[in-house]
Amino acid sequence: MPAQLVEGNTAVIVGAMYAGCDCFFGYPITPASEILHEASRHFPKVGRKFVQAESEEAAINMAYGAAAAGHRVLAASSGPGMSLKQEGISYIAGAELPCVIVDIARAGPGLGNIGPEQSDYNQAVKGGGHGCYRNIVLAPNSVQEMCDFTIKAFDLAFKYRNPAVILADGVLGHMVEPLNFPQTAVEPVIDPTWAVCGNRETRGNLVTSIDLDFKELEAHNLNLQAKYDRIRENEVDYEEYRIDDAEIVLVSYGISSRIAKSAVDAARREGIRAGLFRPVTLFPFPAEELKALAERGSGFISVEMSDGQMREDIRLATGCRDVGLVSRYGGNLIGRDEIMEKMREVA
Amino acid sequence: MEDSLFAPGHRACAGCGMPTAIKLVLDAAGPNTIVASPTGCLEVTSTPFPESSWRVPWIHSLFENAAAVASGVEVALKRFKRTDTNVLVIGGDGSTFDIGFGAISGMFDRGHRITYVCYDNEAYMNTGVQRSASTPFCAKTTTTPTGKMSLGNPRPKKDMAAIAVAHGVPYVATASIAYPVDLRRKVKMSLSADGPAYIQVNAPCITGWSFGEGDAIEQSRLAVETCLLPLIEYVDGVLVGVKKVRRKRPVEDYLKTQGRYKHLFKAEGGAEVLAKIQAMADANAAKFGLLD
Numbered sequence: 001m002p003a004q005l006v007e008g009n010t011a012v013i014v015g016a017m018y019a020g021c022d023c024f025f026g027y028p029i030t031p032a033s034e035i036l037h038e039a040s041r042h043f044p045k046v047g048r049k050f051v052q053a054e055s056e057e058a059a060i061n062m063a064y065g066a067a068a069a070g071h072r073v074l075a076a077s078s079g080p081g082m083s084l085k086q087e088g089i090s091y092i093a094g095a096e097l098p099c100v101i102v103d104i105a106r107a108g109p110g111l112g113n114i115g116p117e118q119s120d121y122n123q124a125v126k127g128g129g130h131g132c133y134r135n136i137v138l139a140p141n142s143v144q145e146m147c148d149f150t151i152k153a154f155d156l157a158f159k160y161r162n163p164a165v166i167l168a169d170g171v172l173g174h175m176v177e178p179l180n181f182p183q184t185a186v187e188p189v190i191d192p193t194w195a196v197c198g199n200r201e202t203r204g205n206l207v208t209s210i211d212l213d214f215k216e217l218e219a220h221n222l223n224l225q226a227k228y229d230r231i232r233e234n235e236v237d238y239e240e241y242r243i244d245d246a247e248i249v250l251v252s253y254g255i256s257s258r259i260a261k262s263a264v265d266a267a268r269r270e271g272i273r274a275g276l277f278r279p280v281t282l283f284p285f286p287a288e289e290l291k292a293l294a295e296r297g298s299g300f301i302s303v304e305m306s307d308g309q310m311r312e313d314i315r316l317a318t319g320c321r322d323v324g325l326v327s328r329y330g331g332n333l334i335g336r337d338e339i340m341e342k343m344r345e346v347a
Numbered sequence: 348m349e350d351s352l353f354a355p356g357h358r359a360c361a362g363c364g365m366p367t368a369i370k371l372v373l374d375a376a377g378p379n380t381i382v383a384s385p386t387g388c389l390e391v392t393s394t395p396f397p398e399s400s401w402r403v404p405w406i407h408s409l410f411e412n413a414a415a416v417a418s419g420v421e422v423a424l425k426r427f428k429r430t431d432t433n434v435l436v437i438g439g440d441g442s443t444f445d446i447g448f449g450a451i452s453g454m455f456d457r458g459h460r461i462t463y464v465c466y467d468n469e470a471y472m473n474t475g476v477q478r479s480a481s482t483p484f485c486a487k488t489t490t491t492p493t494g495k496m497s498l499g500n501p502r503p504k505k506d507m508a509a510i511a512v513a514h515g516v517p518y519v520a521t522a523s524i525a526y527p528v529d530l531r532r533k534v535k536m537s538l539s540a541d542g543p544a545y546i547q548v549n550a551p552c553i554t555g556w557s558f559g560e561g562d563a564i565e566q567s568r569l570a571v572e573t574c575l576l577p578l579i580e581y582v583d584g585v586l587v588g589v590k591k592v593r594r595k596r597p598v599e600d601y602l603k604t605q606g607r608y609k610h611l612f613k614a615e616g617g618a619e620v621l622a623k624i625q626a627m628a629d630a631n632a633a634k635f636g637l638l639d
Contacts, residue, residue: 028441028477028490036477040490044497052478052490054445055411080409111386111409 003178008146008168009034011179012076012102013042015150020186021072021100022048025062027055027081030114031170032104035076048188056081060088060101067097068207070195072154072188076102078170079112079120082128089163090129094209096224098157100150101135102166104173107331115331116169118254121309124165125282132221134228136164136235137282139253143177151182160231161194167282169305171255171333228284237280238289242268246275248343249293251314251323252303253279256334260303263339270340272347282310287317294318301326301342303334352378357400358392362553364563365389367524368466369437372548375534376462378403380433381420385413385447387439388473388552389466411446413438414454414463421459433538436463440481441471443547444505455514455543462518462537462544465507468552476555480505483575484627485620486607488555493610498620503627511545512581518544519581520588524551525568529578529590536580549576557606569601574628577635592637598625 006014012035016024024043026036036052043050049066053059056077063075077085082103092099103124107117127133136156138149146168153164192201211217239257242264243249252260257278267274277293279286294300294317301324302311308325315323326342328334352373359366365388373380381404384390390407393400408416417436424432436454438447443465454461470488471477478488484503487493491500511519518540522530530548537544551558551566558566570576573596580588599621602608611617632638 026490027446028471028474030474033475033477033489037475037489037492041492050490054448054480056446084411111407 001181003180005176006143006179007034007173008143008175009104009173010038011143011146012150012166013038014179014181015147016074016100016154017042017046018182018185019072019151019154020188021074021154022188023063023066023071023073024048024050025053025059025066025073025075027053027059027077029056029078029081031106031173032076032078032081032102034173035102035104039074056084057088060085060092063099064088064092064095064097067092067099068095068196070190070192070197072158073099074102075099076104078104078106079108079117082120082123086123086129089135090127090131090133091209092163093127093133093135094131095207096161097163097207098154098161099163100153100157100166101163102150103168105167105169107329113331114170116171116255116305116333117329117331118169118256118305119307119309119329120167121282121304121306124167125285125313133224134231134283136160136162136231137167138164139167139280139282140172141254141257141278143172143175143179146172147179147182154186156235158191160227162227162231167254169255170331232284235281236284236286236289238286239278239280241276241278243275243277243293245273246298247273248347249275249277249298249300250303250339251277251279251290251300251310253282253310256303256305259334259336260339263336263343266336266340267343272343274343285313285317287313290314290317291319294320299346300324301339301346303339305329305332305334352380352402353393354400354402356398358395359388360554362560362563363388364524364550364552364567365466365468367564368530368548368550369393371524371527371530372435372437372464372534372546373403375531376433376435376538379431380435381406382435382437383408383413383417383420384436385438385442386410386473387442388468389437389439391473410442412450413442414447414450414461417461418454418457418459421461430460434459434461436461438463438465439472440465440467440469441479444480444507452514455511455516455545458542460542462534462546464534465545465547466550467547468550468555469504470552470555472552472555481507484624485611487610488607493614498610498614498616499607508545508547508579508581512584515584516545517542517583520545521547521549521577521579523549523567523571523576523578525564525571526578526590533580555607558604562604566601566604569596569604572596573598573601574632574637575601575624577631577637579635586635589635589637592632595632595638598628
């Protein structure tokens with residue numbers, strides 16, 4: 001099949017269909033609603049379940065229920081809805097269930113507006129709800145990746161029995177680009193070794209996040225932490241561009257990384273030795289790789305549409321206090337010139 | 348219009364029924380009123396900062412919270428012993444029937460002196476016409492698409508007025524922008540109630556329902572005249588008022604004028620659905636005595 005022009009939010013549903021996702025639970029919110037629309041059109045046609053919930057909390061808890069039964073579950077929302085979902089995500093993480101959640105982030109805080117922002121970094125990457133848990137977080141920067149990373153998120157969610165978040169934004173959700181459809185499709189299969197399906201085979205399985213015994217809950221937490229360490233060890237993903245001799249490394253993810261990439265080329269034309277480091281996984285964060293660049297002597301500028309939420313992770317990874325920040329808020333994309341200005345300042 | 352507490356110049360779609368509803372409600376309530384609104388068409392179109400259509404104090408909160416916010420406002424007013432100030436919630440059906448439902452139940456249960464007004468356009472219009480629990484049977488929305496496998500929304504509209512009555516709410520009414528005198532009177536009645544009140548105002552949406560520009564009021568009138576929208580009034584759980592329908596019209600007269608029902612006149616199975624909707628209207632007429 002030749003590539004088709006597809007919107008980012010639609011690409012999520014394309015990826016979900018090919019990934020064998022068989023349950024979608026959603027609630028209307030701009031700029032993520034098209035995911036809901038597409039699911040309502042395509043899921044029932046092939047016998048998969050689409051449910052529009054009465055609230056964000058209901059949607060994520062339906063996802064919790066279906067995930068406990070072993071299904072391949074997708075939920076999608078935007079910033080305010082993600083905030084409402086945090087309790088449910090904490091339960092899903094605590095009960096160690098696989099679930100993919102798409103965040104088409106918008107500008108905050110509060111109602112904010114429906115323009116793009118990357119200010120959901122903390123609530124996605126740091127485990128936005130209560131307790132010590134982590135989501136696997138993938139950050140696409142194209143319509144193709146909106147599809148491909150949705151598939152990858154299902155793989156990782158099931159590999160680690162853990163929530164996986166696609167962290168995108170309003171531009172990626174509404175952007176239209178050519179999409180090469182996946183070559184292979186996964187059929188939904190339920191794993192009886194842990195799922196609770198209401199049958200004899202799965203009667204012994206237990207899905208829960210409650211543990212009243214202090215020592216046992218501590219042991220459960222230590223197991224979770226060991227799992228997160230395994231994820232850190234095995235799943236780090238990133239992209240480098242013109243990094244080999246770069247003195248200034250722009251660190252940027254998602255839609256901002258596309259702009260940062262063009263800034264690197266422009267800087268090179270001015271004789272500034274710039275490069276781009278783009279984390280593809282935000283958890284696990286590519287800390288070792290950034291540390292190696294710091295040890296080589298590179299300086300860093302975080303290019304993100306937030307108050308430097310990712311910059312904190314760059315500081316922790318590199319040990320550099322002096323990490324620059326190019327940022328816009330309020331639904332505004334970062335301009336290439338703003339990045340150029342900052343690079344000229346530090347070059 | 349210039350004197351209205353809900354000022355013109357807002358950004359609602361041309362031909363929207365909602366601003367008419369808001370003007371009627373607010374002007375009936377008067378200037379000594381505080382309004383809390385959840386997210387929705389009203390909030391988005393009337394308050395793009397620094398502009399505002401509100402000539403009374405107005406507070407916004409996220410989608411699910413307005414009844415709780417208003418509860419806090421009412422408690423604070425009591426603390427200041429300012430019990431002559433009206434507290435209104437004005438929210439759409441998505442926040443009322445769905446996501447804000449729990450907070451409304453709490454507000455009713457605690458007995459706050461608040462009038463909750465739902466402007467009912469029967470779907471999530473602000474976010475792109477998704478189904479809500481207020482969407483009528485077999486209407487097309489973006490999340491209840493029509494085609495070979497679907498004739499639109501599979502569920503009937505949730506009966507919020509009955510739910511409010513079941514809470515023991517002292518004053519409950521349904522209203523329509525096509526009957527402004529009736530609506531204004533109901534707002535005044537609600538504000539004299541000793542406790543919470545619920546008023547549901549039918550406010551047709553030109554974008555989501557897809558009808559001709561300038562037809563919003565006529566649409567609402569047709570809803571009443573077909574008996575799909577009974578205008579009723581409960582005081583202390585007793586049905587005390589019913590707007591009589593002089594000449595009952597067939598539901599087709601209402602449905603055929605709207606894009607959201609277009610499929611029912613073409614698709615296989617459409618005739619059966621039309622018969623079911625007619626039966627719903629007939630049941631309303633019988634239940635509330637709309638005709639005699």
